[in-house]
Amino acid sequence: MTTDRQLDEVLAELGREHRAIGAPETLERVLCAAAGSGKASIGMPGSRFKWALVAVVVLLAAIATGGALWQTRRSSQPQAQQARSVPAPPLRPESSLPSAQDPGRQDFQSKSAPMRKAGSTRVNLRNSSSKQPTWNSLDEFVALPVSEGLPVAAELSVVRVRLRGRDLQQYGLQAPADTAAQTLLAEFVVGEDGLPRAIRIVR
């Protein structure tokens, strides 16, 4: 019986010694990271979900705002840009390419009701006539000198392209020296044969 009592005493001492051993602290960091980098706070198990919900709401709001802005911008843009891909309606030669005898500017649209209907594409042609169009006049559609003598186009389309100022030479136009190396945004009126009939410098 004495040994049993002694054993209990020894076990009690051994137990105290045993319970003094602590868990390695290195594991705490590993487990902390494993659980989620310790970002969520104790006592708020759903906080991570709340943040996720807030993030989703913010994202949706941003998308909605962006969409509204895009719609606003789209509606405020000239309708001509929206209808750019719409092929222009048949154009009568006398209206599309004013002859040299036509005086001054001629409003192409005024003689092309179907085009207004189709896409409200305003295509105002200046008379290229006998003299070369000036650079300042290219803010509106001007018949290209090189288009003279081309067959009458049954269908016209507006094509927007980027090109250098010096490239205008091949269309019979002379760009100012300072714009020769600049990239320009231009719109061409192109016939169904793919040949340009008129040009406008957008920017």
Place this chain on the structure above:
Amino acid sequence: MFERLRRRRQDEALSDEQLHRAALAGSGEAMAALYRRHGGLVYRFTLRMSRDAAAAEEITQEVFLALLTQIGQFDAARGTLSTWLCGIARRQLWKYLERNNAGALFDVDDESAAEVQCPSDGPAELLLRHEAVAAVRAGMDELPPALREVAILCALEEMSYEQAAQVLAVPVGTVRSRLHRAKARLAVLLRAELVDTERKRL
């Protein structure tokens, strides 16, 4: 320091279940709190059973990671988190012991204990304390794993029979009988140590 105190107080205020839920929701702090609360028990148990600090650390880590991966496995109604963790640790330990040929794991036969002769009870006053403790400690390590785990949980960790039964997934009666056998072996070793000490003195 104040932060640590505040954190400890916060840890104590929350139940294991609350901390577990928070850990599952991604709270590293909750996980750390659970580890601070139960890590020592799991680590000591695995260390004493495996006698290998690296293995004990690895198993302890796996046990706590199981808290995150085995979602829904822990049922507070069926037992405490500490016993559930020790149960997982025990399963991992047995796998480890099997891999390392730890001998007959379920050998709980105590016939050999009866063969050890105990010439006399011996005078307790002649026993040097540290020698007795060392002898029992060594004897504990020599116990078959099935007896050792009961001795660790009940004698060293001071778990109740019911808690130990939950950890070991055996009936309470089995825990009681295994602990009795383990103590009988240790008592024999202790008696032998006492006799040896007495002889040395004389």
